[in-house]
Amino acid sequence: MHAETAIRPRNWVWIVPYLAVGVFALAMLALVWGLQKRETDLLNDALGRDVQWAERTMRLHMQGAQDYLVQLAREMAEGKLDRNAFLVRATQHLANTPEMASIVWVDSGQIIRWAAPFETTDWIAGERLAGAQPASFAHALVSGRPTYGEAYVNHRGAALLELYVPVQFGRTYMGTLVGVYTVEGMLRHLVPAWFGEKYSLAIVDAEGRALGTNTTVMPADDALGSDIGFDPPGNGLRLRAKAFRTDPGMARVVPLILIAGLTLLVVWSLWALRSHFRRRVKVEKERDRLFNLSLDMLCIAGLDGGFRRVNPAFGRVLGYAAEDITGKPLLDYVHPEDLAGAVDALRQLAAGRPASFEGRWRAADGSYRWLLWAINPVPEEKLLYAVAHDITGRREDEEQLKSAYAFRKAMGESLITGIRAIDMEGRIIFVNAAFCRMTGLAEQDLLGRRPPFPYWPPEEAGMLRRHLEQTLAGQVPQGGFEMRIMHRDGRRFDVQMYVSPLIDSGGRQVGWMASMNDITERKRMEAETLRQQERLEQTSRLITMGEMASSLAHELNQPLSAIANYCMGSVNRLRSGDYRREEILAAMEKASAQAERAGKIIRRTREFVKKSAPVRAPVALAEIVEEAIGFADIEARKAAVKLRVAVPADLPPVFADRIMIEQVVLNLVKNGIEAMQQTPPGERTLGLDARLGGDGMVEAAVSDRGCGLNDEQIERLFTPFFTTKPEGMGMGLNICRSIVEYHDGRLWVEPNPGGGSVFRFTLPAHAPLPAGSGAGGEGAEIEP
Secondary structure (H helix, E strand, O other): OOHHHHHHHHHHHHHHHHHHHHHHHHHHHHHHHHHHHHHHHHHHHHHHHHHHHHHHHHHHHHHHHHHHHHHHHHHHHHHOOOHHHHHHHHHHHHHHOOOOEEEEEOOOEEEEEEEEEOOOOOOOOOOEOOOOOHHHHHHHHHHHHOOOOEEEEOOOOOEEEEEEEEEEOOOOOEEEEEEEEEEHHHHHHHHHHOHHHHHHEEEEOOOOOOEEEEOOOOOOOOEEEEEEEEOOOOOEEEEEEEOOOOHHHHHHHHHHHHHHHHHHHHHHHHHHHHHHHHHHHHHHHHHHHHHHHOOEEEEEOOOOEEEEEEEEEEHHOOOOHHHHHHHEEEHEEEOHHHHHHHHHHHHHHHHOOOOEEEEEEEEOOOEEOOOOEEEEEEOOEEEEEEEOOOOOHHHHHHHHHHHHHHHHHHHHHHHHOOEEEEEEEOOEEEOOHHHHHHHOOHHHHHHHOOOOOOOOOOOHHHHHHHHHHHHHHOOOOOEEEEEEEEEOOOEEEEEEEEEEEOOOOOOOOOEEEEEEOOOOOOHOOOHHHHHHHHHHHHHHHHHHHHHHHHHHHHHHHHHHHHHHHHHHHHHHHHOOOHHHHHHHHHHHHHHHHHHHHHHHHHHHHHHHHOOOOOOOOOEEEHHHHHHHHHHHHHHHOOOOOOEEEEEEOOOOOEOHHHHHHHHHHHHHHHHHHHHHOOOHHHHHHEEEEEEEEEOOOOEEEEOOOOOOOHHHHHOOOOOOOOOOOOHHHHHHHHHHHHHHHHOOOEEEEEEOOOOOOOEEEEEEOOOOOOOOOOOOOOOOOOOO
């Protein structure tokens, strides 16, 4: 209700000016209309008077011409005029009356006798009257008075009017004199020139057709006009006059246009002012609403810094009520350390320049809040308009961010692992200090660089580019890349690089993060370890052969003794001369066989102990086992151990180094023989089995019937320098496991269900098992 009552008075305030303007406009329009109406009436009155004057003037001239024709007719009736005299007098009269075109005498028989001027061709002597002429002729004779005929248009298009004057002598009608007027001539010569300048005068017939006019200039359609009867000559003829407009038409319209235009302009200005006022009120209301609802602190202050008005946000942020802070200077709430900056800002505002600054402001509870002020001065109002943002949380976050950044930077500086980040196009976007130290390049030398990178050795550029392309394609191997890079001084070194996606805070991948470790020393140690391992393996083989030296000597002694006996017997038979060729040949063949046997033993021993680089190739496991059994057979016979070999002939070859795997088999067989020293002789059996596993690996097993191993021994069995033998070194099984793992296989031990242990190892098969083959096969037993 209050809003409605407040709006209504304001509406009436605006309606009154509209009504006043409307009344004023109507009054002005009425005044102009009245003036124009009065002027029009005056013009109409003047036009009527002038037309009547023109009609009288024309009638007087025509009456004078009629009187002359009557006098001429009287003289003709009295016989005073002959043809020549008629032509002379008629021609003279026509010269003085230009509105009349011809004077003609028509006899009582309606036949033209005389016509003046002589040269006229419209009236030819001897012709009879035609059209409406006979009726007019008869009317003049009957009435005995001059009679005007009906106006008509001749064959030349000229409008003519004829006056018939009867010629009679006593009661005898001799004919008529016809005075022929041209309508154009009547209008041009019977009316003075000033009349033609003001009016367009026309003679119209009974049907309203104009027969002639005094001017070729046509008046406007809406011009003032007046019609009066023209009698004589009568016959429905009228004079029609139209006034030429002496003032331009715009002169009558301009006042109306000006009044209407000014009225509309005033109304529009009032409407615009009202709209502006409404918008201003609406804006002020919205400003007040925003002022009160704003989460930011808004205030108006004087140039002296005193608060004039504050919004409720001051109470929410600082805890002050509006009435508590209004009128007080803002400097009273500034932290002492920030007071100088606030004073400088006020000086800048006093000079008419906007200012913004940060500072701590005291709250109602005594604490201080960080506020960011933006203040604009309005010198003409001597006011300051200010907005303040509470940035306490932001400042705390900034401090935490600075601490976190400093901590992260310190962590990054202390890392010994090089970190490098690239974007999705391969451009370097981050490197840490360790990466710069490793490459010898400064951070600015690396950031923004695209491949090839300055730390790529030229000889490795192709491979490194392929690694980078794999990374950008997302095909990063799980184990990372092992590569060789270059220091700024040209020194090359090996690194291991691990790559992972770089994800931003929105969960989108923006690049790749790589960590790089220098593995040059590790690779050197690995190479040295490998060399030591090779020397250890070589030593192990020599020790093995040393341990078997007596057995090998005994084995070689047999063929050598046989060779000596065969040779001595053959020599003795040859010396005695009592021999047969077949006996000597048989003895030599036996000696040759024993020599081949001895050579085979020596060749096998030489190949086993000689040092050579590992060469992996497809090799039949049965051949390796056969070679190893060849060495172990002597020891087995000495120890009364029966060897049982079950290696299928159709087993796929293994991809391995022949000598290294032979060393593994020999070591396991030798250990098995030694493990059965306390086993009764009848139970000393050593088995060698092999089969194809389901995972494409060939599995070999060496089983013995010895004393077996407990759990602790099994757990430590492959540890270097651990042994269960009184005189063992504890390196054999460790070397065997290293050899098997080098071949991508596995070596382990498990208890033998019949007593003793089973050592199993796997090797990768080089070719799949042919169809129809089994994992088992016929075994062979070797008796001691």
